[in-house]
Amino acid sequence: MIKLGIIGCGRISHRFMQGIKQVEGAEVTAAWSRRAESVEQFVNQYGGKACDSIDELLASDIDAVYIATLPDSHAEYSISALNAGKHVLCEKPATVNLAQLGPVLQLAKEKKLLFMEGMKPPFYPLYRKLKEYLLTDPIGPVGYVRAGSAVMDCPPDHPNYSYDLVGGAIMQIAPYEAFLALDWLGPMTDIQTMGRFSGKEVDMFAILQTQHQDGYAQLYCGFDLHGKGDALIVGTLGHITIHKNWWNPSKATIDYLDGRSIEIDEPFTAGGLNYETEHFCNLIRNGQTESPIITHELSRQMIAMLETSRKQIGLKFKGE
Known part of the structure; x- marks a missing residue:
């Protein structure tokens, strides 16, 4: 049995709990959040120990942590957990920028512990089945990817709009699009970004045009328009449409x-986070310190893509 502690008890942590019920041999036994009231509500609903501090959580009988906070604290909590000897599954984006990510990955290497960025799409049954099908009936070399999502239904006080919590469309939505482009087209070689702030301190809509080792991508993300949310992957012998919502x-077709x-139809269960969680737990059981799917190098490339994109539209966070 792999015992996990949760850092952060917001919306995504509830989806995590929905999924972990479907993961054999794993359970959440402790939780802590910056908001004490959310911890009490969380453990009252799901069980486990409500911790008064992160130190108490990390000192408890857990093997790993799931970091479900906003990006402002990902690096800090990852380092604390690794120093306490715990494996880390950290929500995307793994850190605010490359300067923060480097020490996290170096510490994981030194401690011989698993660090994995939470990036759910490649673990879904549909995505895996699609990749498997293409091995015998390919669409030829892929040279173009188009994907995006824009959502208008976030309430005005949502943390996605918070500068201090590292919100904005690029940091909250574009990690998925960055993954898709890098997964199909290889490392990025150039990027052009346009974005608008719409009266906020963070970006409310952005368009990323990227050049990669094997082709080009056009990506969008936003909070002040409502986008379709499908993805197009184009090769020399055909093209793939991953229907909305492509990240779930x-x-x-x-x-x-x-x-x-x-x-290709392949429904998912339990909210979808169960698949990446199962992968993470299996890596721990096998003594692996890096995911072969969400590699440390892929995390570096995703963060670099987001960081460069933000700086092109003039969005820098504290300390940058």
């Missing part, structure tokens, strides 16, 4: 140059 994928159209 359950259906894809492959249209081939020869006129064939293939539908």
Whole structure:
């Protein structure tokens, strides 16, 4: 049994609890949050120990932590957990920037502990089935990716809009698009970003055009428009549409140059975070300190993409 502690008891932690019920041999036994009232509510609903401090959480009988806070604290809590000898699954983005990520990955290496950024799409049954299908019926070399999401239903006081908590569309939504572009097109070689703030301290809409080792991507993210949320992956022999919401994928269509159209349906269960959590727990059992899917190098590339994009539109956070 792998015992986990949760740092942060906001919305994403509730989805995590929905998923972990489906992960065999794993349980959450302790929780802590910067807001004491949220911890009490959390353990009253799910069980486990409510900790008064992060030190108490890290001193408890847990093997790993799931960091579910906003990005402003990811690096700090990751370092604290690793120094306490705990494996770390940290919500995306792993840190605010590359300067923060480097020490986290170096410490994980020194401590021989697992650090993994939480990036759910590649672990979904649909995404895995799609990749497997393409091995025998490929669309040829991929040269273009288009993806994005814009949501208008966040309440005005949502932390996504907070400068101090490292909010904004690029930091909260674009990590998914960055993953997709890098996964299909390889390392980024150039980027052009346009964005608007719409009266906020953080970006409310941004468009990223990126050049990669194997092609180009056009990506968007936002909070002041409502976008469709599908993804297009284009190769020489056909193209793939991952239908909305592509980051929680359950259906894809492959249209081939020869006129064939293939539908792939693969529903997910328990909110979807269960798949990356299962992967994380299996890595711990196998003594692995890095995911072969969300590698440390991929995390570096995703953070670099977000950081460069932010700086191009003039968004720098404290200390940058």
